[in-house]
Amino acid sequence: MAASSKNEFDALFALALAGFEALREERGVVEHHYAIGRDQLKLCFAGDALQPLITPALEHLAVAPVDQPELTIMAWDLKSLTSRPMVALEGLMRTFSWHWYYYLNSRGELKGLLEDDFMAAFHPGPNIFSLLDVKNRRAIYWANDAAEVPWHETGSPMRSILSWWTASQGYQFAHGGAVGVDGKSVLIVGKGGSGKSTTCLACLNAGLQYLGDDYTLIDTREEPRVFSLYNTAKLKGPADLARFPQLTPHLVNAERLDSEKAMLFLHGDFDGQIIAQSPLKAILIPVVMDQEHTKILPAGPAAGLAALAPSTIFQLPGSGRQSLRNIAELVQRVPCYSLRLGRDLAGVAETIRRFIANSS
Numbered sequence: 001m002a003a004s005s006k007n008e009f010d011a012l013f014a015l016a017l018a019g020f021e022a023l024r025e026e027r028g029v030v031e032h033h034y035a036i037g038r039d040q041l042k043l044c045f046a047g048d049a050l051q052p053l054i055t056p057a058l059e060h061l062a063v064a065p066v067d068q069p070e071l072t073i074m075a076w077d078l079k080s081l082t083s084r085p086m087v088a089l090e091g092l093m094r095t096f097s098w099h100w101y102y103y104l105n106s107r108g109e110l111k112g113l114l115e116d117d118f119m120a121a122f123h124p125g126p127n128i129f130s131l132l133d134v135k136n137r138r139a140i141y142w143a144n145d146a147a148e149v150p151w152h153e154t155g156s157p158m159r160s161i162l163s164w165w166t167a168s169q170g171y172q173f174a175h176g177g178a179v180g181v182d183g184k185s186v187l188i189v190g191k192g193g194s195g196k197s198t199t200c201l202a203c204l205n206a207g208l209q210y211l212g213d214d215y216t217l218i219d220t221r222e223e224p225r226v227f228s229l230y231n232t233a234k235l236k237g238p239a240d241l242a243r244f245p246q247l248t249p250h251l252v253n254a255e256r257l258d259s260e261k262a263m264l265f266l267h268g269d270f271d272g273q274i275i276a277q278s279p280l281k282a283i284l285i286p287v288v289m290d291q292e293h294t295k296i297l298p299a300g301p302a303a304g305l306a307a308l309a310p311s312t313i314f315q316l317p318g319s320g321r322q323s324l325r326n327i328a329e330l331v332q333r334v335p336c337y338s339l340r341l342g343r344d345l346a347g348v349a350e351t352i353r354r355f356i357a358n359s360s
Contacts, residue, residue, distance in 0.1 A: 009118045012092075013131050016140045019089045020076045023047050026083045034061040035276065036162060037171050037217050037227045039070040046076040049146035054157045056252075060231040060267040060274050071165050072138050073158065079145035093127060093144050100124040107314065108160075119164045126150055130160040134168050151253055151260045155232040156215050162229070171227075172218040172326040175312040178226045178278070180209035181356040185226050185278035187216065188286060188339070189308040195286035195341050197234055199348060201244055204233065206349030208356075209275045210266065220326065224280040224334050231274055235262040243345060281359040283308070283331065284339040284352070294342040294351040301328075304336030 023046035032043045032055055040063060045051040054075060078086070078093055096103060104122060105111055113120035119132045127144035139161045143149055163173035176189035177200040190196050200213035213234065217227040235241055241248060241262060248254070250264040266274055285299055285307040309327045313320065337355075341348055 005112045005115065006118065009113050009120060009131070009133075012113070012120060012129075013118075013133060013140065015089060015092060016129060016131060016142045017074070019078060019081060019086055019142065020044075020046050020074045020140060022084060022086065023076045023081045027080060031065065032058075033063050033065045033069065034058050035063045036061065036229070037166055037169065037219060039166075039169055040066055041165075042069040042072045044072060044074045046074070047080040049077050049080045050075050050141075050143060050149070053146060053149050053154045054141075056265045056267070057155055057157055057230040057232045059265070060228065060271070061276060070137060070169070073141055073161060074138070075141040075143075077143040077146045079147070096122050096129075097124060097127045097144065116168075119160075121160045123153075123160075126153065128153075130158070132161050132164045134165070139165065151256070151263060155234060155263050156230050159215065166217055167322065170219070170221055172220070172323060172330065173229075173312065174216050174218050174226075174308065174327075175214070175315055176216055176283075176308060177213040178211035178216045178228070178280075179203040179352065179356075180211065180275060180278045181353055183209075183275075183278055184281050184356050184359055185209070185211060186282045186284050186352065186356055186359075187218070187226055187280055187308075187334070188284050189304070189311075190286050191307075191311050194307075195288050195339075197236070198240065198243070198345075199284075199286050199339065199341065199352070201233060201235070201240070201247070202345045202349045203352055204266070204270065204273060205244055205246065206346065206353065207273065208349060208353060209278070210270065210273045211275060211278065218280065218326075218330060220330055220333060224330065225277055226280045227277045228275065231265050231267040231270075233264050233266055237261070280334055281356065283334050283336045285336065286339045286341050289340045289342060291340070291342050292344055292347075294344070294348045295340040296351060296355050297338045297340060299336045299338040301331040301336055303338065304331035304334075307336075 027047035110120040129142040132139040197213045211228040
């Protein structure tokens with residue numbers, strides 16, 4: 001580890017922490033506690049602007065507070081801080097928002113500030129810093145303005161911090177959905193548009209258990225197991241709205257569908273189907289077929305690796321060689337299948353239900 005990199009990270013973290021403390025003094029702090037995998041995390045919001053944007057997607061994982069959570073994430077936004085000038089913070093945010101291409105690599109990580117013990121990323125556009133200090137078990141999520149946080153961030157918030165932290169604890173963040181039956185689950189993986197989310201929604205509609213449709217957490221240290229991360233579901237457009245009309249009353253952004261995917265949070269209305277974790281029995285790779293009925297056929301580890309690794313590694317800051325090793329090991333331990341999707345959506349869910357029920 002280069003000492004200069006650690007010094008630069010510490011300086012950036014100290015600045016961001018000063019802003020959090022100033023806003024906490026001005027507006028107070030609200031705490032939320034969640035179980036992510038087998039770890040317990042505390043989210044501390046200074047002020048009340050970010051809280052309603054971050055917590056709905058995680059609320060199904062809420063737990064009672066503990067004295068010493070494994071990680072504390074401090075979240076705040078610069079716009080809410082009004083009682084005192086914060087020239088250094090404002091200048092830093094302005095510099096990164098205008099000249100981000102000088103400081104970031106292709107995945108949004110801050111060049112030179114990504115080691116085993118500390119990670120930093122910047123999301124241009126909404127202008128959000130994500131900082132993780134692994135040794136001290138603390139992180140900062142610092143946004144310029146809560147009003148600039150995009151809808152897709154509210155559906156799967158704090159991905160950088162959560163993927164870094166869970167990786168440091170031995171988990172693998174996965175770009176994949178998961179559904180289950182009677183405590184056994186399958187991971188559904190593939191690039192965007194492959195049918196992954198539609199398959200998960202069809203299973204939700206048919207009463208199967210649900211762990212997520214876009215991002216999940218995998219633990220392969222003992223029996224492979226999948227953990228839920230977000231209780232979010234997304235519909236791509238008018239075709240999905242027509243396929244799943246029963247979900248329309250639950251949309252949280254119905255008035256903005258001209259610019260956003262339709263989105264809903266399942267916590268509350270679908271609590272009986274959302275589960276926090278489950279043994280992972282198979283990996284399914286959806287392929288849209290011109291046929292009526294859905295079939296599941298063996299595919300092999302190479303197909304599983306090709307479906308899961310690229311989209312996971314390229315989407316998540318900090319993912320790299322270790323993620324590739326984790327996924328390569330996962331597809332060797334968990335059988336992979338091609339999910340040949342038919343036009344009959346009820347048949348998709350029923351095929352998966354029978355497949356899971358018959359899995360050992």
